[in-house]
Amino acid sequence: MAYFDHAATTPMLPEAIEAMTKALSTTGNASSLHTSGRRARRAVEEAREDIADALGTRPSEVVFTSGGTESDNLAVKGIYWARRTPSRRRIVASSVEHHAVLDTVQWLVEHEGAEVSWLEPDPLGRLRPEALHELLDDDVALVTVMWANNEVGTVNPVRELVAPAAARGIPFHTDAVQAVGALPVDFTESGASALTMTGHKIGGPYGVGVLLLGRDVATTPLLHGGGQERDVRSGTLDVPAVVALAAAVRHAVTEQLARAGELAALRDELVASVRRAVPDVVVNGDPEHRLPGNAHLTFPGCEGDSLLMLLDAKGIECSTGSACTAGVAQPSHVLLAMGVEPVLARGSLRFSLGHTSTTGEVRELAEVIGPVVERARTAGIAGMKRLAGSGGRTTAEV
Amino acid sequence: MRVLAAMSGGVDSAVAAARAVAAGHDVTGVHLALSAKPGTLRTGARGCCTIEDARDARRAADVLGIPFYVWDFAERFTEDVVEEFVAEYAAGRTPNPCLRCNERIKFEALLDKAIGLGFDAVCTGHYARLSTVDGRLELRRSADDGKDQSYVLASLTREQLAHAMFPLGDSTKAEVRVEAAERGLQVAEKPDSHDICFIPDGDTRGFLTRRLGEQPGLLVDDETGAVLGRHVGVHEFTVGQRKGLGIDAPAADGRPRYVLSLEPVTGTVRVGAAEKLAVTEIVAHRPVTRIDFDGPVECVAQVRAHGGLAPAVAELVDGELLVHLREPLSGVAPGQAVAVYRPDAAGDLVLASATIGSTR
Incomplete structure (x- = not known):
């Protein structure tokens, strides 16, 4: 077995499981005023402090949510609604965002009178501050640009991207779901107004995440009710999930970050061994500014779903990118935005490594990838139009 | 054998896959996503109208304990089945999209991919018997x-x-449903699908009119040449059709009138009495034969998916299949297939199939 899908979800850390298990057997609503309630509240507040400390912010700026999708929705919709005026309705968003941001922005355009300017990436998937600067004006309600791309692994210059927005007083949200635990993330230092992170990508539980939200950033809540979380996110706090999340964050910003170099070396070994077997493999994304655990590869002449099935049958798990609800592999909107031909985009796989990855797993992949690619090439691009051929493209080599 | 089971989400393909597993084959399930919806924000993405069917297929695969994937054949399906369906109607013919899908998608695009990926066979839930006798497929x-x-x-x-x-060829539908329930497949009671899958509301006319627009023409009495009415396109009609002709005045003799022929170039639809529909000679193109046609062969001909049977003599002449019907059939529409069978107690044997070109 080789698991190369840590960017989708990564195994829970023992310390997170322990913290969660312990908390599951205690009772107490963190909003209750009695002893059990105070005990629960204390656990939540300690978790909040740990997370704030780990991510360079104040406890009051930590808002617990149900995960990355909710945090993205809360930031984008909440800040847009709070700042919307007849002359300020534009959102600037990168075109390579996760669908939790992309579809939220699109929904605001379709239903809430928003306008959008898409910030396009360069061929390496990187978003450029100069390009962002060009898009900003007084009518912009919000800028949202991810810290690091979940598909191709490109890391953006967040501080430099924040600067032109900050100069105009425009709130800047960043989806840092893939960045936390992989890169140093300091919310205050970044200058961002809001930052999304989630538990299950760093060894915490599913179903819990955080929106770091600057105290002065006006935000309209999505969920109304008991007024928890600064009245921005009502709902009884999931104490076991919150304490487990804090345990995972502590681990992520210490040990995982310390091992980022090792992880990158293992990733490079994976890429090198794949290239030995498949010399024409193309590495997508930015060779320099890159998540340590990400290898995004295009295998010309193959269909991603053929490769995925053949590797799966050999016990090797990876990803073709996103899939629709029914489970159809989609050509990555990120690659398309980077200018990759659709037929090549469909022949791409993401291998993402994490805290349990080993050289043994990389060796397993190295042993089978050659024959698997050969096999997939025989099967060809069956589902596509017969005319489809492979066109030219701009590529990066790691 | 390594078997790729095409799983539509219905009961038939689920039980077919189950039988392949039970027979000891190494089975992988795939659901084909065939419907393309234009992407909006998700550039290049396609919507899924098959979410429920895909889920049913996935759950059946879970019960069988086999790997399961959804493969995207929407482009090929659109090109080879839907577009051809529309083009055939526009040309005044009556296509059979299920037949085309078997020819071009399930047993061409999918089969090619399966073979390429190292599978030996594609398994489907079709009701037909396939066997090898003396090295010959029957x-x-x-x-x-x-x-x-x-x-x-x-x-x-x-x-x-x-x-x-x-795997279902020797069974009845009722047996298949019972077996599905016994195997714990949730689709045991799922209703049969009857409609053309890419026209889920069953409104073929509406679909064609949306695709082809209005191409008005005349409804003409085949005998007198009298104009009986107007229509919005020959694609609204099929040879043998009686209902929905839009003729207000009854025929002089008071008998029902039927579509006799379609002339797409002039937009003329000829109508007339039932007996004028009677066909005894069929010339069919692109024959696929399963036996050697050395001369005329006694057979039973079938001219549409359900019904339309008559004893006949078939022969191959200049690469075309000529079928002489011993009893006339009506509603024999160009574009449909004619399949000829040799009656047999062990299941009538398919001898040949071809696309109906012209009739007399």
């Missing part, structure tokens, strides 16, 4: 007369059938 009608699908498989070539597996 395709026969299903044990369930009412569900028999040999007609829409009869045009598959020897190479295609050599890699096909139809």
Whole structure:
């Protein structure tokens, strides 16, 4: 077995499981005023402090949510609604965002009178501050640009991207779901107004995440009710999930970050061994500014779903990118935005490594990838139009 | 054998896959996503109208304990089945999209991919019997007369059938449903699908009019040449059609009138009495034969998916299949297939299939 899908979800850390298990057997609503309630509240507040400390912010700026999708929705919709005026309705968003941001922005355009300017990436998937600067004006309600791309692994210059927005007083949200635990993330230092992170990508539980939200950033809540979380996110706090999340964050910003170099070396070994077997493999994304655990590869002449099935049958798990609800592999909107031909985009796989990855797993992949690619090439691009051929493209080599 | 089971989400393909597993094959399930919806924000993405069917197929695969994937054949399906369906109607013919889908998608695009990926066969839930006798592949009608699908498989070539597996051929639908329930497959009671899958509301006319627009023409009495009415396109009609002709005045003799022929170039639809529909000679193109046609062969001809049977003599002449019907059939529409069978107690044997070109 080789698991190369840590960017989708990564195994829970023992310390997170322990913290969660312990908390599951205690009772107490963190909003209750009695002893059990105070005990629960204390656990939540300690978790909040740990997370704030780990991510360079104040406890009051930590808002617990149900995960990355909710945090993205809360930031984008909440800040847009709070700042919307007849002359300020534009959102600037990168075109390579996760669908939790992309579809939220699109929904605001379709239903809430928003306008959008898409910030396009360069061929390496990187978003450029100069390009962002060009898009900003007084009518912009919000800028949202991810810290690091979940598909191709490109890391953006967040501080430099924040600067032109900050100069105009425009709130800047960043989806840092893939960045936390992989890169140093300091919310205050970044200058961002809001930052999304989630538990299950760093060894915490599913179903819990955080929106770091600057105290002065006006935000309209999505969920109304008991007024928890600064009245921005009502709902009884999931104490076991919150304490487990804090345990995972502590681990992520210490040990995982310390091992980022090792992880990158293992990733490079994976890429090198794949290239030995498949010399024409193309590495997508930015060779320099890159998540340590990400290898995004295009295998010309193959269909991603053929490769995925053949590797799966050999016990090797990876990803073709996103899939629709029914489970159809989609050509990555990120690659398309980077200018990759659709037929090549469909022949791409993401291998993402994490805290349990080993050289043994990389060796397993190295042993089978050659024959698997050969096999997939025989099967060809069956589902596509017969005319489809492979066109030219701009590529990066790691 | 390594078997790729095409799983639509219905009960038939689920039980077919289950039988392949039970027979000891190494089975992988795939659901084909065939419907393309224009992407909006998700550039290049396609919507899924098959979410429920995909889920049903996935749950059946879970119960069987086999790997399961959804593969995207929407582009090929659109090109080879939907576009051709529209083009055929526009040309005044009546296509059979299920037959085309078997020919071009399930046993061409999917089969090619399966073979390429190292599978030996594609397994489907079709009701037809396939066996090898003295090294020769024989395709026969299903044990369930009412569900028999040999007609829409009869045009598959020897190479295609050599890699096909139809585990339901010896069973009736009722038996299949019972077996599905016994195997714990949730789709046991799922209703049969009848409509053309890409026209889920069943409104073929509406679909064609949306695709082809209005191409008005005249409804003409075949005998007198009198104009009986106007229509919005020949694609609204099928030879043998009686209802929905939009003729206000009854015929002089008071008898019902039927569509006799379609002339797409002039937009003329000829109508007339039932007996003028009677056909005794069929010339059919692109024959696929399963036996050697050395001369005329006694057979039973079938001219549409359900019904339309008559004893006949078939022969190959200049690469076309000529079928002389011993009893006239009505509603024989160009574009449909004619399949010819040799009656047999073990299931009528498919001898040949071809596309109906002209009739007399």
